[in-house]
Amino acid sequence: MIYNTLAAYYDQLVADPEAYDAWTEWVNKFSPAGTFLELACGSGEITHRLAKTHQMSAMDLSAAMVAEAAKKDLDMEIEFSTGDMRDLSSYGKYDAIGCFCDSFNYLLDPADVKSLFKQAAEHLNDGGWFLFDTHSMDRLEEFAQDYEEAGTFDDGTQVQWTIAAMDECIFQDFAFYFPDRTVQEHHMQRVYDPEFLMSLLDEDFEVVDVCTDWEAPGIAPGEKYFFACRKKG
DSSP: OTTTTHHHHHHHHHOOHHHHHHHHHHHHHHOOSEEEEEESOTTSHHHHHHTTTEEEEEEESOHHHHHHHHHTOTTOOSEEEEOOTTOOTTOOOEEEEEEOTTGGGGOOSHHHHHHHHHHHHHTEEEEEEEEEEEEOTHHHHHTSSOEEEEEEOTTSOEEEEEEEEETTEEEEEEEEEETTEEEEEEEEEEOOOHHHHHHHHTTTEEEEEEEETTTEESSOSSSEEEEEEEEOO
């Protein structure tokens, strides 16, 4: 299971409070309040920000990541669970559903993408919002040449992080060097053409807004596309 080791170090490795604030501000433009289900919530940084204005439920496939997110919920206001965003059958209905920080890109099969969009619509109240971001197509070119980063965490554990792109996929490899062992995690994400995503969304959603990197209108050069979709009907 990916994130078994990375979970404990995730915030040290990639925490970006300004970006989390930008995600929260973007969500609140469309869904300023109400019940909210966050898919693949990770370490819960966006979850906790949204909990200031929403009644939050949050899930992640990694029990270790859920545990890290729950540690921050000192007032126990958020309903956390371990779950797979490919199967929302055990969840209720919400005013909004969100999936952030490139988590959507862990869906490797286009059939799973179509299923997620369908299930999201089924688990939204009338007029509810489905809000998500995804890697831009530019990321494939960016990582056509391998990117490498190395560092040391607060507890002295060393890490090496490599990112590479091939065909439609981005591969992220982590090596954690402990005194007595080395642990590796291999992550694979798929990048989808935004026109393909919009064609699938059109079955159940009105795509109200698409932007790049939070603020550039439409599909533009950048790192992420952001989709704000309202349930039809």
